Amino acid sequence: MLTRDLGARIARAAVAGTSHAARVAALPGVIDTIGTMLAGSAEPPPRTLCSGLAPLPPGQAWECVGGTRVDAASAALVNGMAAHVLDYDDVALRGHPSAVMVPAILALGQALGRNGRHALDAYVVGYQTWGDLVERERGMHPIKGWHTTSVFGAVGAAAACAALLRLDDVRAAHAIALGATQGAGLMANFGSMAKSYQTGRAAQAGVLAAKLAEAGMTAGADVFEHPQGFLRAHSPQGDVDTASPLSSTENESGWLVEQTPVSIKRYPTCYYTHRALDAILALLANTPVDIRDVEAVRVRISQEHATILRNHAPRTGLEAKFSMEFAMACALLHGKVGLTELTDACAGAPAMQDLMRRVRVETVVADSAEWHGAAAFDEVIVERDGVPPLRSDPVSHPAGHARRPLTPAQLDAKFRDCLDHSPYAAAGDALLSALHKLEDTPLTDFQPAR
Incomplete structure (x- = not known):
């Protein structure tokens, strides 16, 4: 039927x-x-x-x-x-x-x-x-x-x-x-x-x-x-x-x-990185961060989304598309994540590799009522040496989402x-x-x- x-x-x-x-x-x-x-x-x-x-x-x-x-x-x-x-x-x-x-x-x-x-x-x-x-x-x-x-x-x-x-x-x-x-x-x-x-x-x-x-x-x-x-x-x-x-x-x-x-x-990476990217880029726009002071970047997403982001130490632009570690490190290093950054040279750069090792993915319950397999929101916490951590606003819909459409x-x-x-x-x-x-x-x- x-x-x-x-x-x-x-x-x-x-x-x-x-x-x-x-x-x-x-x-x-x-x-x-x-x-x-x-x-x-x-x-x-x-x-x-x-x-x-x-x-x-x-x-x-x-x-x-x-x-x-x-x-x-x-x-x-x-x-x-x-x-x-x-x-x-x-x-x-x-x-x-x-x-x-x-x-x-x-x-x-x-x-x-x-x-x-x-x-x-x-x-x-x-x-x-x-x-x-x-x-x-x-x-x-x-x-x-x-x-x-x-x-x-x-x-x-x-x-x-x-x-x-x-x-x-x-x-x-x-x-x-x-x-x-x-x-x-x-x-x-x-x-x-x-x-x-x-x-x-x-x-x-x-x-x-x-x-x-x-x-x-x-x-x-x-x-x-x-x-x-x-x-x-x-x-x-x-x-x-x-x-x-x-x-x-x-x-x-x-x-x-x-x-x-x-x-x-808005970004040429797996969509499961986008809420966290919006979160960290908004955070950095309000409070510039010296990457030398960054001790850890904690990203809170669902286990289901974390499973898809399988590449934790990417060396190529293709691998980097499925890496939350790259997404966060790229935002910190370059202030953006675009076509120019999704390259082998950018992913393999020593500074990028070093910063990716400081990114930690913490999984939470997939409790979004409308996004299958997602947490209600994603958020990012930047821990720095000798100062209080920076915590992003929660992001439930990334910019460009049907509920937050681009102009x-x-x-x-x-x-x-x-x-x-x-x-x-x-x-x-x-x-x-x-x-x-x-x-x-x-x-x-x-x-x-x-």
Whole structure:
């Protein structure tokens, strides 16, 4: 029933569209992902991917590493990896939905000749499907070892691509079931090139799943609700709801992306560092600290979040993204944590290594009523030689969170900063202006200038 109902909802939206309000709510995540994708296009992981797979099959879809037109599945893979490689992409639904769905939608949409309105409708549908499934789990997939973004992303991308292809309810259900069987990704790969590869593969899986369903490939009719199906197979403890009906998109609350939009990242590090980063940077803004006086930095976060931040003495920029020790030391040393700081040279610097050894992570109960696996708030305490410790204000929502959204000017500033760190700096304001008008733009026109 669940699999069938999901397919029926996708098919209805493929014909009727979603809503103007939902498309407006989706647009910031799309624009932000394009920025992080372009910034990531010059990074070693996606370039290694393209080198290893060269030559990519030609087609109508644009890929950001070489700036060429390739087949839709390859473009989704390359662009998905580039969008996620900096860990600067948005957060929602217990993962990073836009880094998977936007590359898949852009690639297939270009191949099909769709426009921006179709793309935004597809995003809304994929977001709804992802959210309806992931919220049926009461445990935390990452604690089991699953990379939620790539596991659920394959399904969300398949749903979005099924909407672009305008599949009927039966084929749409097959598409998401085919996406489900490709959903995979391991937490043990965090801090390596494989993490962003997992995201790219989820985007690619979505394109392939929808195209195969269109061609007539079938999958299990009860893949999501079956005792050995997608939800229970990935569940950490089997505590999953397969019986509740789908959430409605036809009442006054509208689509999920309107109710729970994405949270935009301010720092290119794991989102579980962001509350503590806001805390320490606000503390330092009020009271400058000489790092020579710092005896210890105590960070209070949940055990669940601490488990994800696995790298305690990172030596590379990739490893540093999953290190609370790096986040705190970087804030103290540089007064900021941005793309310029997430490098091998910065992570491996002697002063950074020394300061990281003074950071202590203290775990507390995950008692947040609204953030799965989080403490009610995170806080930072800086202990100094011979003076009273400095204690931050508690932070329950980092800046950029859906409850503390960035202003349009801040969103645009992040986009420009991403382009400045990419080969596409020349695209600048013209690209940003075009993206703000995405709903009326043919996707085939999207090919930023270097």
